[in-house]
Amino acid sequence: MESKKLNWRMLAMMGFTIVWGFGNVVNNYANQGLTVVVSWVLILSLYFLPYALMVGEMGSVFDHKAGGVSSWVGSTYGPMIAYLAGWTYWVVHIPYLAQKPQSALVALSWVFFQSGDIIKTFNPLVLQSIVLGIFLLFLWLSSKGMNSLKKIGALAGTSMFFMGILYILLTVAAPSLMAVSPATPDWSLSTFLPKFDFTYFTTISMLVFAVGGCEKISPYVRDVENPHKNFPKGMLALAVMVGMSALLGSFAMGIMFNSGNIPADLKMNGQYYAFKLLGEYYGVGNALMVLYAVANTLSQISALMFSIDAPLKILIGEGDKNFIPAAFTKVNENGAPINGYKLTAVLVGILIIIPAVGIGDMNNLYNWLLDLNSIVMPLRYLWVFLAYIGLRGFMKNKELNSTPGFKFVKNDKVATMIGVWCFAFTSFACLMGIFPKNIETFSSEWFFQITLNILTPIVLVGLGLIFPKIARKTNK
Numbered sequence: 001m002e003s004k005k006l007n008w009r010m011l012a013m014m015g016f017t018i019v020w021g022f023g024n025v026v027n028n029y030a031n032q033g034l035t036v037v038v039s040w041v042l043i044l045s046l047y048f049l050p051y052a053l054m055v056g057e058m059g060s061v062f063d064h065k066a067g068g069v070s071s072w073v074g075s076t077y078g079p080m081i082a083y084l085a086g087w088t089y090w091v092v093h094i095p096y097l098a099q100k101p102q103s104a105l106v107a108l109s110w111v112f113f114q115s116g117d118i119i120k121t122f123n124p125l126v127l128q129s130i131v132l133g134i135f136l137l138f139l140w141l142s143s144k145g146m147n148s149l150k151k152i153g154a155l156a157g158t159s160m161f162f163m164g165i166l167y168i169l170l171t172v173a174a175p176s177l178m179a180v181s182p183a184t185p186d187w188s189l190s191t192f193l194p195k196f197d198f199t200y201f202t203t204i205s206m207l208v209f210a211v212g213g214c215e216k217i218s219p220y221v222r223d224v225e226n227p228h229k230n231f232p233k234g235m236l237a238l239a240v241m242v243g244m245s246a247l248l249g250s251f252a253m254g255i256m257f258n259s260g261n262i263p264a265d266l267k268m269n270g271q272y273y274a275f276k277l278l279g280e281y282y283g284v285g286n287a288l289m290v291l292y293a294v295a296n297t298l299s300q301i302s303a304l305m306f307s308i309d310a311p312l313k314i315l316i317g318e319g320d321k322n323f324i325p326a327a328f329t330k331v332n333e334n335g336a337p338i339n340g341y342k343l344t345a346v347l348v349g350i351l352i353i354i355p356a357v358g359i360g361d362m363n364n365l366y367n368w369l370l371d372l373n374s375i376v377m378p379l380r381y382l383w384v385f386l387a388y389i390g391l392r393g394f395m396k397n398k399e400l401n402s403t404p405g406f407k408f409v410k411n412d413k414v415a416t417m418i419g420v421w422c423f424a425f426t427s428f429a430c431l432m433g434i435f436p437k438n439i440e441t442f443s444s445e446w447f448f449q450i451t452l453n454i455l456t457p458i459v460l461v462g463l464g465l466i467f468p469k470i471a472r473k474t475n476k
Contacts (some may be wrong), residue, residue, distance in 0.1 A: 005225035011234030013053075015217040016241045022164030022271060024210035025249030027370065030266035031203040031437070033259035035194040037207035039207055040246040044239065047425060048211040050418050051381070052235040053408040054388045055215045060227055060406055061391065069215055069383045070318050075389030080468070083323040084382040090315040092376045093307045094460055097344070098351040099369045101134040103120050106268055106366070107300060107437060110293040114286050115274075116269035128365070129358035132349055138301065142308045143341055145334030153302015160295040163288075167278060168245065169251035174281045184259040198435075205433025208426055209374035211379045212243060228406050264438070268366045271296070312340045325469040326475050332342060351456070358448035364369040364439065367448055368432050375433040376457050385423035392416045430457075 006014075028036045058072050069089060074082030105127070109118050119127065141149070174180040184191070194200055214235070224230050254268075256277050257263065263273070275289035316329045316337055332338045359365045393416035409415040436449040 002226055006220060006223050006230075007225055008230040008234040008237060011217065011220060011224055011231065012237035014244075015214055015222065015234065017161055018216050019211065019213050019238065020242050020245055021161065022167065022249070025164075025168075025246065025253060026270040026274070027267050028203075028206055028210060028246075029250055029253040029257070030262055030270060032194065032200070032204055034187075034191050034250065034254045035259075035335055037192050037247060037250050038194055040243065040250065041205070042206070043207045043211060044243045044246065046421060048242065049236075049239045049315070050408070051211070051384070051422055052214050052239050053232060054419065054422070055217070056232045056235040057406060057408045058384075058391060059215075059220075060231055066422040068314065068318060069380065069387065070314075072391075073383055076387050079320040080323065083319050084464055085380075085387075085470070086315045086319045087467070088383060088461060089380045090311040091347075091460040091464065092380050093311045094344070094347045095351060095369065095372045095376050095456065097135065097304065097307055097348045098131075099366075099373060099434065100300050100307070101131040101138075101352075102366055102369065104134065104297055104300040104304070105131065107272075107293045107297040110269075110272045111290060111297060114289070116265065116272060119268070120265070122362055124356040124359060124362055124365050125353075128352050132352045135304070135348055135352065136345065138304050139308055139341055139345055142305050143332060143334065143336040143338060149298075149301055149305055153298045153300075153305070156295040156298035157302060160292065160299050163275075163292050163295065164249075165245070165394035165475060167274060168248045168252050170278055170282065171255055171274075172248055174255065174278075178281050180281055182255045183257050184254045186260070187254075199437075201428075201432045202373060202435045202437055203433075205374040205378065205429040206371070208378045208381070208429040212378055214238065215381075215384050232406055232408075246328075251333070252384065257326065265363045266342075267370055268363055308341070309336070310345060312337055312344065314465065317342065319473075321475065323471055325467060325470045328467070347460070355452060358452075359452070360445055364445070367438070368436070368452075371433065371437060372456060373452060375430050375453055376460065378430050379457060379461065380388075381426050382423055385419050385426065389416055389419040389423065392419065 021204065028039070032039055047109075062072055062075060066362040070082045070086040073085040106116055106119055109116055175182060217238075224234070253274070256274055257266065257270075263270070266273070272289055272293060275292045276286060279285050279288045316324065321329075326393060328339050328343070329337060330339050359368055392412050408417070409418060434450060436446050437452070439446050439449070
């Protein structure tokens with residue numbers, strides 16, 4: 001049995017695959033250019049490293065639980081707060097689900113036309129109607145228990161992950177191997193120094209979004225050989241791997257794209273531009289780009305189906321039945337929570353169609369939905385930090401001292417303050433992310449976007465407060 005235990009290297013690799021992706025490099029370079037290098041150093045050292053080690057500690061302390069943030073919160077604050085944590089984990093996937101069909105369409109346009117321009121020519125309302133149709137199709141397939149696309153997509157996602165690493169290595173080597181001249185002309189220190197102004201702070205939610213999610217690795221703490229020593233070592237290795245990928249990836253983007261003149265559609269099409277240029281550098285034409293686009297299409301579809309199904313089942317399976325209406329947990333003959341699917345369809349449908357009315361073109365619409373994800377998704381990280389604050393600050397170490405796990409920081413007051421810092425920073429990043437980017441300030445579209453950015457998280461999280469009231473009236 002011991003031979004089946006995970007070592008710290010395997011754990012780090014699993015965590016890296018969960019947390020990191022090539023899109024994190026592209027999206028943050030699109031926001032900041034080469035100044036993102038300094039931003040990565042700051043975010044990784046002051047935020048991600050303590051975040052990862054907090055997860056390591058709580059995964060060790062609560063290794064007798066089923067796993068997941070709601071279990072940690074339930075052990076520190078009780079079932080009602082645990083339900084809200086589970087609700088948040090599910091509901092923040094709604095904007096994610098609204099964006100995935102968009103991303104799949106962009107990938108398909110690069111597969112068949114080797115260009116992303118065709119997407120930008122569509123009327124946003126027409127294209128979003130197609131997006132809604134795609135979403136409803138895969139929602140229906142999920143309700144029928146068709147899981148083969150998830151498996152295919154998992155393979156495609158792994159392939160895409162390794163292609164992202166390959167891109168970084170080949171691009172960084174291109175100036176030496178292929179005599180490629182960097183697109184960014186100035187590589188002096190001033191090019192890398194951010195200007196810490198209001199505009200800069202509106203972009204940090206994307207950085208937080210990029211490095212979040214390592215709490216998904218916590219259930220594996222029981223499968224790690226000598227977890228007291230190897231789990232934190234794996235988390236440290238994860239932080240180093242993410243840091244190297246972020247920094248080298250940003251340098252690679254600077255070689256390909258002028259940091260002072262970033263294409264407006266880099267978030268939408270940057271990954272495909274990158275592989276197209278890489279093919280030109282090494283004389284293989286569009287082959288790498290098409291291969292990446294095919295893998296990304298399958299990966300997006302898989303992520304769509306998985307995110308329709310898994311977060312909802314986690315909410316229903318781990319949530320306290322006193323707070324969830326029985327009707328919401330009803331499943332069909334394939335085991336799919338059908339009423340939960342219906343609510344998902346309504347919420348995602350609203351988020352797909354309404355923005356198309358007030359956002360002028362597809363590039364702005366794509367960027368807005370991606371930015372909305374960077375505002376909403378990190379809300380689930382807040383529960384990680386809240387659980388840690390409760391563990392070290394409010395529980396008087398009862399469970400901590402009775403568990404053979406490790407302590408990230410020995411001093412409870414210092415540990416609590418680090419938890420408070422991460423909670424406050426995440427909240428600040430989400431708040432600043434609300435302000436629209438790269439459109440005229442105080443224009444009609446600016447007001448439209450900021451209104452949606454404020455209302456969306458309030459409505460989505462606020463719905464979770466209604467369910468317990470319904471449960472009290474309907475559950476018997």
